[in-house]
Amino acid sequence: xxxxxxxxxxxxxxxxxxxxxxxxxxxxxxxxxxxxxxxxxxxxxxxxxxxxxxxxxxxxxxxxxxxxxxxxxxxxxxxxxxxxxxxxxxxxxxxxxxxxxxxxxxxxxxxxxxxxxxxxxxxxxxxxxxxxxxxxxxxxxxxxxxxxxxxxxxxxxxxxxxxxxxxxxxxxxxxxxxxxxxxxxxxx
Amino acid sequence: xxxxxxxxxxxxxxxxxxxxxxxxxxxxxxxxxxxxxxxxxxxxxxxxxxxxxxxxxxxxxxxxxxxxxxxxxxxxxxxxxxxxxxxxxxxxxxxxxxxxxxxxxxxxxxxxxxxxxxxxxxxxxxxxxxxxxxxxxxxx
Numbered sequence: 148x149x150x151x152x153x154x155x156x157x158x159x160x161x162x163x164x165x166x167x168x169x170x171x172x173x174x175x176x177x178x179x180x181x182x183x184x185x186x187x188x189x190x191x192x193x194x195x196x197x198x199x200x201x202x203x204x205x206x207x208x209x210x211x212x213x214x215x216x217x218x219x220x221x222x223x224x225x226x227x228x229x230x231x232x233x234x235x236x237x238x239x240x241x242x243x244x245x246x247x248x249x250x251x252x253x254x255x256x257x258x259x260x261x262x263x264x265x266x267x268x269x270x271x272x273x274x275x276x277x278x279x280x281x282x283x284x285x286x287x288x289x290x291x292x293x294x295x296x297x298x299x300x301x302x303x304x305x306x307x308x309x310x311x312x313x314x315x316x317x318x319x320x321x322x323x324x325x326x327x328x329x330x331x332x333x334x335x
Numbered sequence: 336x337x338x339x340x341x342x343x344x345x346x347x348x349x350x351x352x353x354x355x356x357x358x359x360x361x362x363x364x365x366x367x368x369x370x371x372x373x374x375x376x377x378x379x380x381x382x383x384x385x386x387x388x389x390x391x392x393x394x395x396x397x398x399x400x401x402x403x404x405x406x407x408x409x410x411x412x413x414x415x416x417x418x419x420x421x422x423x424x425x426x427x428x429x430x431x432x433x434x435x436x437x438x439x440x441x442x443x444x445x446x447x448x449x450x451x452x453x454x455x456x457x458x459x460x461x462x463x464x465x466x467x468x469x470x471x472x473x474x475x
Contacts, residue, residue, distance in 0.1 A: 169430070171429070172418075172419070173429075178422050283415050300418075302418055315418065315427070315429075317418060317437065317439070
């Protein structure tokens with residue numbers, strides 16, 4: 148009887164260790180990610196429904212961003228590489244906040260610098276504004292020299308295989324932190 | 336003259352005892368969460384013109400002591416709380432492992448920014464004295 152209890156305790160311990168703790172912020176209860184319909188960089192309509200069954204890494208930015216976006220995308224690319232074969236269960240979706248400059252072709256070229264499997268999304272100002280509102284993302288256009296820049300939210304949402312927003316990773320976390328959290332969601 | 340000397344000696348002894356206690360007292364071992372809530376009725380009160388701050392401009396955390404930020408939306412409408420949009424009844428738990436100053440956009444503040452200062456774990460006795468002094472000052 149005692150041995151059985153010990154085995155049970157050991158099994159619980161292993162399960163706890165395997166589950167691990169998220170490095171990102173987690174939502175309780177998780178809500179269904181608001182759906183959108185944008186122009187994808189793969190030439191098709193971009194919506195989240197087509198990625199059900201995959202863990203989605205959802206971030207917002209723009210291709211002319213020189214500070215935050217390249218670091219974020221480089222981190223995603225590193226994390227995907229570190230995941231190895233398990234990366235096939237992950238899809239990075241990058242939605243632009245700058246529809247004026249980010250055509251699907253330009254966004255595709257930008258994302259390909261990091262990983263060709265990353266999918267970008269663009270649309271009209273109105274469409275993108277609604278998506279940002281649904282996700283609590285801010286993007287403020289500011290004049291800069293002869294052009295403009297965006298001051299935008301830099302966090303990343305992690306969606307589970309059923310399309311629920313499970314976690315929010317603030318900017319600055321390492322690829323290892325992403326790998327940790329993606330592995331948790333992939334194991335579910 | 337002798338009485339003055341004794342006062343000095345006793346004061347020094349008391350100071351050393353206090354510093355020693357502050358330095359060697361174990362750190363708080365309870366919950367590592369720092370919880371902030373949007374209470375029910377916040378939206379209604381805002382709509383009525385009241386200015387309500389649900390989060391301070393600066394939140395102070397310490398790695399290994401109180402390093403988990405918990406935000407709870409107990410109101411009846413979605414709210415942008417700290418860095419994220421939260422649904423009614425939803426909570427958001429964000430752990431911090433690295434000491435740093437984190438800036439988050441936050442529409443709840445007039446500045447549009449919320450700063451989370453995460454102090455390093457006070458590992459040495461002197462670090463504990465310094466950490467406890469900072470905590471005291473922040474409470475005042």
